[in-house]
Each structure stands twice: as structure tokens, then as C-alpha cells.
Amino acid sequence: MTTHTPPPAAVAADAHWAAKMERLRNRKLPERPIRICDDEQAKAGVADAALLLAKARTAAIGELSEQGVPEDQHADWIDAHPKVVAASAQLARAESLLDEATITLTLRALPRPVWEELLTEHGPSEEQADKGMEYNPESFPAALISATSVDGMSQTEAQELLDTWADAEAKSLFTAALLLNQRTRIDLGKG
Numbered sequence: 001m002t003t004h005t006p007p008p009a010a011v012a013a014d015a016h017w018a019a020k021m022e023r024l025r026n027r028k029l030p031e032r033p034i035r036i037c038d039d040e041q042a043k044a045g046v047a048d049a050a051l052l053l054a055k056a057r058t059a060a061i062g063e064l065s066e067q068g069v070p071e072d073q074h075a076d077w078i079d080a081h082p083k084v085v086a087a088s089a090q091l092a093r094a095e096s097l098l099d100e101a102t103i104t105l106t107l108r109a110l111p112r113p114v115w116e117e118l119l120t121e122h123g124p125s126e127e128q129a130d131k132g133m134e135y136n137p138e139s140f141p142a143a144l145i146s147a148t149s150v151d152g153m154s155q156t157e158a159q160e161l162l163d164t165w166a167d168a169e170a171k172s173l174f175t176a177a178l179l180l181n182q183r184t185r186i187d188l189g190k191g
Contacts, residue, residue, distance in 0.1 A: 141158075
């Protein structure tokens with residue numbers, strides 16, 4: 001990797017340019033976890049436990065108010081209330097069960113040259129290009145999912161999921177990989 005000395009004018013305008021440039025070089029590509037859970041009971045268990053915790057906190061606030069504890073002191077006492085402690089423990093157990101029932105895939109955005117190479121390798125046919133497509137919809141989705149997979153999913157495995165999952169879920173997986181590579185983390189401001 002070639003490093004360049006910043007222009008003297010840039011250094012004069014911003015004495016911290018070298019540190020800023022180092023931070024820019026060290027940025028990590030964005031990642032997105034995809035959580036897949038078919039266990040509706042585990043999902044409902046978390047929702048029910050979260051509702052129970054909210055009700056326990058509301059009840060604790062009511063009890064503290066009845067006891068004359070000033071509102072600015074409620075935060076110190078609420079999490080220690082026995083009903084809140086019990087509900088928090090139940091939520092933790094429900095979340096643990098949900099985690100056990102959940103499969104997590106992690107996708108990472110591609111560096112621009114890799115993205116462009118993938119688009120070139122899976123470019124649209126002439127007919128597809130005439131319809132405004134940027135890529136071949138037959139081969140690009142699986143290639144993109146595989147290329148963005150931190151878990152090491154092969155293109156064949158990605159294609160298998162796209163072919164065997166329900167249409168909405170397959171499209172969600174592809175869209176997650178696509179959006180990860182098209183989302184920006186840069187704010188250009190109002191200038």
C-alpha cells in the first residue's frame with residue numbers, strides 16, 4: 001500500500017490531517033447480521049416477557065409513588081423491586097431461548113473494486129440491459145450473498161437458499177446484501 005504525504009496546504013489548514021487520514025484508512029466496512037428464527041413460541045416468549053417487565057416496572061412506580069418516594073429517586077429503586085427483578089430474569093431466560101433458536105448470518109459490504117468486479121462478472125444480458133437492469137438476476141443474487149457472507153457461504157449454498165426459501169425470505173436475504181453495498185455512512189451536510 002502506498003502512503004502519500006499530505007499536501008502542505010492541507011496540513012496548514014488542518015494540523016490533525018495525518019490522524020484524520022489514518023482514521024479514514026482504518027474504517028471498517030459495514031456489517032449487518034441477519035437473524036433467522038422459525039420458532040414462533042420463542043419469539044412470543046420474548047414479547048410476553050418484555051410486556052411482563054413493562055407491567056412490573058409500572059406497578060413498581062405505582063408502589064413507590066404510594067409510598068411517597070419522590071419521582072427523581074424512582075430510578076434507584078425500580079430495578080431492585082422484587083417484581084421487576086423476577087420479570088427481568090424471565091426476560092433474560094426468554095431471550096436466551098430465542099438466541100438458541102436463532103440462526104445468525106453476517107454480511108459485510110464489499111470494497112468498491114470487488115463490487116464492480118462482481119457486477120462485471122454477472123452483468124446483464126443485452127435484453128436485460130435494455131430493460132435497465134444493472135446485473136444478471138439469475139446469477140448475481142447468489143454471487144452477491146456469497147461474496148458478502150462473513151460466515152463463508154458458497155455461491156452454490158446461497159443459490160440453494162434462494163431456490164428453496166419462500167420468495168419473500170429469499171428476496172429479503174438478497175436485498176440485505178444489496179442494500180449493505182448501496183448504503184452510505186457519509187453525511188455531505190448542507191453545504
